[in-house]
Amino acid sequence: MVSLPEDHHLASREVVNWTDLRNENVLLSHYDPGRDLEDLLMSKLLLAKDGPKIERHDVSRGIIKSLISMDLGIGLALESDTGNFANLVYRELRDEIGPIRMRFFARWRADNENPALNCFLKVLAERYSLPASSD
Numbered sequence: 001m002v003s004l005p006e007d008h009h010l011a012s013r014e015v016v017n018w019t020d021l022r023n024e025n026v027l028l029s030h031y032d033p034g035r036d037l038e039d040l041l042m043s044k045l046l047l048a049k050d051g052p053k054i055e056r057h058d059v060s061r062g063i064i065k066s067l068i069s070m071d072l073g074i075g076l077a078l079e080s081d082t083g084n085f086a087n088l089v090y091r092e093l094r095d096e097i098g099p100i101r102m103r104f105f106a107r108w109r110a111d112n113e114n115p116a117l118n119c120f121l122k123v124l125a126e127r128y129s130l131p132a133s134s135d
Contacts, residue, residue: 025073
């Protein structure tokens with residue numbers, strides 16, 4: 001997703017193309033998933049003559065949202081990190097194939113007996129199929 005100030009020229013669109021981000025000022029956090037989002041952005045605009053200006057900040061994603069809402073740039077966000085934020089809108093990013101899907105993986109130690117972990121794993125198993133064990 002791209003996060004935009006509500007009065008940004010791309011905010012009126014339902015869908016934004018990666019190439020529309022050329023010449024934009026993109027604000028990213030030094031923290032996760034900032035680096036992954038930057039790598040994705042650069043891979044999508046690899047052939048773009050006028051790439052975006054990327055500003056990295058040593059602040060949380062919440063502070064990045066505040067900077068975007070003050071019209072200091074735009075941002076990239078995972079769909080799970082969207083929500084109501086004053087003066088900020090989110091739009092789906094697409095390329096010629098369609099929307100981008102990022103996969104994440106989790107690992108845990110077999111000797112971890114934390115009861116919260118068992119509850120978390122049950123919720124995951126209900127919603128998503130677990131990968132086959134590689135033991």
